[in-house]
Amino acid sequence: IPSLVGSEMCIRDRDSCFHAVIWANLGSDRGVIELGNALANQAPDGFVPHLVYWHRPELHADFWGRPGSSVISQPPMYGHALAEQRHLQLAVPDELVAGARAGLLHLAGRRRTPSGLIPVLHPWESGCDDSPRWDRWFPPGTTEEDRRAEKGRLIESLERSEWGHGLANPAFAVGSIGFNALVAWNARELVDRFDQPDGALTDLADELTEAVAGRWTGDRWVDEADPTIERGSSGPDGDTDHGPGGIRTVDSLTALLVDPRPEAFDQLVDPEGFGAPFGPRGVHRSEASYRPDVYWRGSAWPQLGYLLMLAAERAGRTGTARLLARWLVDGAERSGLAEHWNPETGEGLGAIPQTWAGLALLAARRR
Secondary structure (H helix, E strand, C coil): HHCCCCCEEEEEEEHHHHHHHHHHHHHCCCHHCCCCCCCCCCCCCCCCHHHECCCCCCCHHHCCCCCCCCCCCCCHHHHHHHHHHHHCCCCCCHHHHHHHHHHHHHHHHHHHHCCCCCCCCHHHHHCCCCHHHHHCCCCCCCCCCHHHHHHHHHCCCCCCCCCCEEEEECCCCCCCHHHHHHHHHHHHHHHHHHCCCHHHHHHHHHHHHHHHCCCCCCCCCCCCCCCCCCCCCCCCCCCECCCCCHHHHHHCCCCCCHCCEEEEEHHCCCCCCCCCCCCCEEEEECCCCCCCCCCCCCCCHHHHHHHHHHHHHCCHHHHHHHHHCCCCCCCHHHCCCCEEEEECCCCCCCCCCHHHHHHHHHHHCCC
């Protein structure tokens, strides 16, 4: 496992955060170094790019409209990653804590909608690139080449800060439940682990938690779509009238970290819902869009299994946490430590091996 974990030419901030958690549990301070790299290109207003091109800053500069890094972000897992370093008694430089705080407050200060949620400005920002929730932006018959072109257009439509990164997007703005829950949880992690009263972060966590809870419909949390954005039909995979969050996807269940509803935990382990031998499924089994071997349309992801395991632990649902731990270990083993895998068979998908599958180490201690 240690040989799998390390930095690459292109640093992804979210991936680096999970790598850092693994390193910390291996007793190494390399995770702190990786977090320093992930936060090294933070903008003066706190924005953290989701990609940094260390050795070839010109790579994809035409696509992003600037060299060196992307102009969008992803769920800010650096709050939890730093908290885990502190929990395991590793030295954490003050400047990293300050950077994480600034990154979280940037999202709160420059993006919030009247409902209190923080919109994602591109499908990539959610971390769930090709989720069926975005099918209204990619109508039936859209080819893979068309999807790539549309994703490029969604970068071009960004309204940018003086430093070039996105602040708003008139063509795409969705209050993703998973994204907002993770912002709230990471803010809480940072405050709780570093024993420093922080009114701004505490308020952020409280306000986002309340906003997430307000999107519960009785059987699911639903995203908030910008009603001013007109798109075509959602296609046969079918959004409901709830908007793009109407399709039940497992990333929305990360809301359990801040809003631990028993009904949602039940869906998580239900064999007719998200529960699978190597699960949880990325999309609810009864959704027409469920494809267990397709990228973000049903496959199981180790980082989501890990987060949901933590949610169950912290809610006192020990049996659920152990079941999720077993699924994560079994999936990582059967898939060859894959990036993601088929939740029904364990067949590896994406990069094999991939570093964040090492989160199975943490799950193995909990089975």
